[in-house]
Amino acid sequence: MAKRKKKKNIFGTVLHILCLLLCIGILTALAPMVITLLANINETYDIPVISQTSAENTEEDWALLLVNYDHPLPSDYSFEILTLSNNEEIDERIYPALQNMFDDARNDGINLFVRSGYRDKEEQEIIFQNKFNECMDEGMNEEEAYQETLRWVAEPGKSEHETGLAVDINSEVSAEDTYNWLISNSYKYGFIQRYAEEKSAVTKVYNEPWHYRYVGIKAAKEMVRDDLCLEEYLENKS
Numbered sequence: 001m002a003k004r005k006k007k008k009n010i011f012g013t014v015l016h017i018l019c020l021l022l023c024i025g026i027l028t029a030l031a032p033m034v035i036t037l038l039a040n041i042n043e044t045y046d047i048p049v050i051s052q053t054s055a056e057n058t059e060e061d062w063a064l065l066l067v068n069y070d071h072p073l074p075s076d077y078s079f080e081i082l083t084l085s086n087n088e089e090i091d092e093r094i095y096p097a098l099q100n101m102f103d104d105a106r107n108d109g110i111n112l113f114v115r116s117g118y119r120d121k122e123e124q125e126i127i128f129q130n131k132f133n134e135c136m137d138e139g140m141n142e143e144e145a146y147q148e149t150l151r152w153v154a155e156p157g158k159s160e161h162e163t164g165l166a167v168d169i170n171s172e173v174s175a176e177d178t179y180n181w182l183i184s185n186s187y188k189y190g191f192i193q194r195y196a197e198e199k200s201a202v203t204k205v206y207n208e209p210w211h212y213r214y215v216g217i218k219a220a221k222e223m224v225r226d227d228l229c230l231e232e233y234l235e236n237k238s
């Protein structure tokens with residue numbers, strides 16, 4: 001009896017082990033499928049949404065910086081400077097968009113280049129003083145010369161060129177063709193004509209068809225669509 005019982009026990013144990021191995025086998029086979037399924041759910045619904053939102057927010061923070069007669073550049077403002085092949089400098093974050101725009105313009109037969117990019121406060125001081133002296137030489141008194149200079153040159157500390165986000169653009173073709181191309185296309189790359197004639201009452205800067213400012217593609221498209229300058233756009237947003 002004892003012998004038969006032992007045999008039965010051994011048979012039961014082997015059966016248990018076989019069942020266990022089968023279960024492990026099934027689980028092992030299913031595990032990668034479950035993991036892949038979970039990963040796909042994550043990929044399809046969660047990850048892109050989160051990363052897209054944070055990228056947009058991050059860009060808005062720096063690309064919509066307002067510097068004008070009323071808003072001097074913050075004294076602790078800093079960024080990474082990138083030097084272009086003609087030695088003009090820009091904020092490195094706008095380089096990919098600027099390069100794309102220049103590449104596409106070249107394909108349309110217009111070789112754009114940056115005539116003036118980043119300037120520090122000291123360089124802006126020299127430009128302001130030179131324009132002021134020019135006005136004085138034309139016979140204006142100090143107040144007249146100062147006001148006339150302000151129409152053309154931003155005060156040191158209040159120039160967009162000090163942000164590294166603004167560029168004066170020229171090309172080797174006519175000014176008219178250059179500015180027409182820029183007006184029609186720049187917003188697609190995130191750039192806007194910053195000082196349009198019809199907005200000079202708001203910007204306090206006279207028409208500058210060569211001065212372009214990076215604000216990001218989303219903002220640039222909205223500003224063009226709604227005919228807003230940067231001051232108006234930021235006012236509307238707040």
Ligand SMILES: [Zn+2]
Nearest residue numbers: 161167168211
């Ligand atoms: Zn400019």
